[in-house]
Amino acid sequence: MASALTVLFLSCWLAGHSGVWGEPTLPKPSLSIRPSRWVSLGGPVSIWCQGQNQSMRFVLNKEGSNFTPVDTDGFEAVFPISNVSREDGGNYSCSYRGRSEPIAESYLSDPVELVVRDPSLPRPSISLSPTGVTAPGADVTIRCQGQRRDVRFFLHKAGDLNPQRHVDPAGDGAEFRIPTVGRQHGGSYSCSYRNRSEPFVSSQPSDPVQVVVVEPSLPRPSISLSPTGVTAPGADVTIRCQGQRGNVRFFLHKAGDSNPQRLMDPAGAGAEFRIHTLGRQHGGNYSCSYRPRSEPFVFSEPSDPVQLVVAEPTLPKPIISPSGEVFLGEAVYIRCRGQGQGVRIVLNKGGRHVAHVDSEKLEFEFPINNVRREQGGNYSCSHHSRSEPFVRWSDPVELVVRG
Incomplete structure (x- = not known):
């Protein structure tokens, strides 16, 4: 009859050779998807697993299923997918272990989501309310509108890896509300949706919209006209905007126009907007603002307005x-x-x-x-x-x- 010591030794030996030896002992690797974790159907993508030890065996895991391990002499391994299918979408993680010491194994990496974009799905539309430059502290609503029901909408902000999501199974649209807007909310937003039956297959993103926020701490610029007073048709007019800081981009706003005219003047604190061959369509109230080039979605408050008045010989003479x-x-x-x-x-x-x-x-x-x-x-x-x-x-x- 075997002694207790012999049984204990045999149990430890089997545990080591089966790859299970208590808690993992190697640091957790990191996982990334290149060029992006949103990939079009049929496109190529590579999944990279990076550890902290050399000469390791890397294992890629997708929702409980392991891929064929990859042995490498370096710190990382690549798992390429040359022709992405709908089934390739999902949550991936990875781990690594020693080749010569299989009992030395790492923790699983944090999971990363691979989303497959299907060009056959109609793209959603996106809109902002209110439109234009937003005052700080206001509430903004971003509405995404699709053509299908029973989908999940996702809102993407450029530069952020994790989209905000909203489920709206009863309709074909979703609203994302941003209460008390601050300068950190400025940015370029788009949205997409996924069928709830295929949670990792997405539509292409909508066209982007920009949330631009006024920052009261920025000094207001001044504005002036040359020539002043009433201007005859056909003349040339210069509208000058003057700020107090350099390396900014100035914007000229005409009351009633939704798209401002812009001019970048990084060498100084002022900018000039020229109107050649003045016509009656140029008459109106103008103001200007600027935004720092380092914060492209933050605006100063607008200047006081100036009025460009155009002489019109067809009006009755007073x-x-x-x-x-x-x-x-x-x-x-x-x-x-x-x-x-x-x-x-x-x-x-x-x-x-x-x-x-x-x-x-x-x-x-x-x-x-x-x-x-x-x-x-x-x-x-x-x-x-x-x-x-x-x-x-x-x-x-x-x-x-x-x-």
């Missing part, structure tokens, strides 16, 4: 009165009469803006109390719709000041 003489210290009223209601009436002297008023009446009187010598000269007025900045000048009148 009437200005009176002309004549006035004595020093007296009061006089310059009356401007337009051809419509609900307009902005502008008083000019020598071609320069003096005053303006938004009026619901046909005419307005600009008072000059206690007339001074320098207030003599040629005056004209213009009027334009507050929603359409196109103007027509009146004929000038001369105000003569006598002592």
Whole structure:
């Protein structure tokens, strides 16, 4: 009858030769999928397992099933898949063990998901609410819309490896809400979906949308027009944006246009936007902002607006009165009469803006109390719709000041 010592020795020997010897003793390897863990159907992909010891036997595992081990003299092994099929999608992990000492085995790596993209699945669409640049602290909703039901939608942010997911089995769309938006939420987003019956087969991603967040700590830029005042059609106009820091990209915004015009000026703290051969389509309110080149989805607050007003000879000419003489210290009223209601009436002297008023009446009187010598000269007025900045000048009148 065998002794207890003999039985114990035999049990240890069998355990060692079967590859089981208590807890793993080698450090956990890392696993990566190249070029990406999202691969199109039929495309190539390689799964890399990297350990911390040389001359090891590497084993690739997919959801409990092992692939043929690979022996290598280096620190890593490659498991290539040349023609990816739907069945190749899934969760992979790997481990390694010594070739000469099979009892020395590592822990399993963290799992990595391989997702197969099927081009035959219709691509979803994506939209943002609200659109445009978002104020900090606001709530943003990203909606993904597909053409199939009983699917799971995934939201992807460029640069993030792990998508956020949402299950919506009752419909063909899903909403992802971002409450209290901050600068960390800025980025480029897209979405995809997977049939719930094939959890590792995905549609191609939607076109991207950008979440751009205003950062109040960035100093606001200033904006100026050259030439100033009302500009004749056909002229050239320069809109200058001036900031307080370099290495930024400036954006020019026209009220009502969803896509800003941009210009990069990394050498300085300002940028110029030129409008050649001015037409009435260029009239409007303009502002500018900038974003640091190191944070392309963070904007400064916009500058105060400037209004580009285009002279329009086809509009009815306003009437200005009176002309004549006035004595020093007296009061006089310059009356401007337009051809419509609900307009902005502008008083000019020598071609320069003096005053303006938004009026619901046909005419307005600009008072000059206690007339001074320098207030003599040629005056004209213009009027334009507050929603359409196109103007027509009146004929000038001369105000003569006598002592």
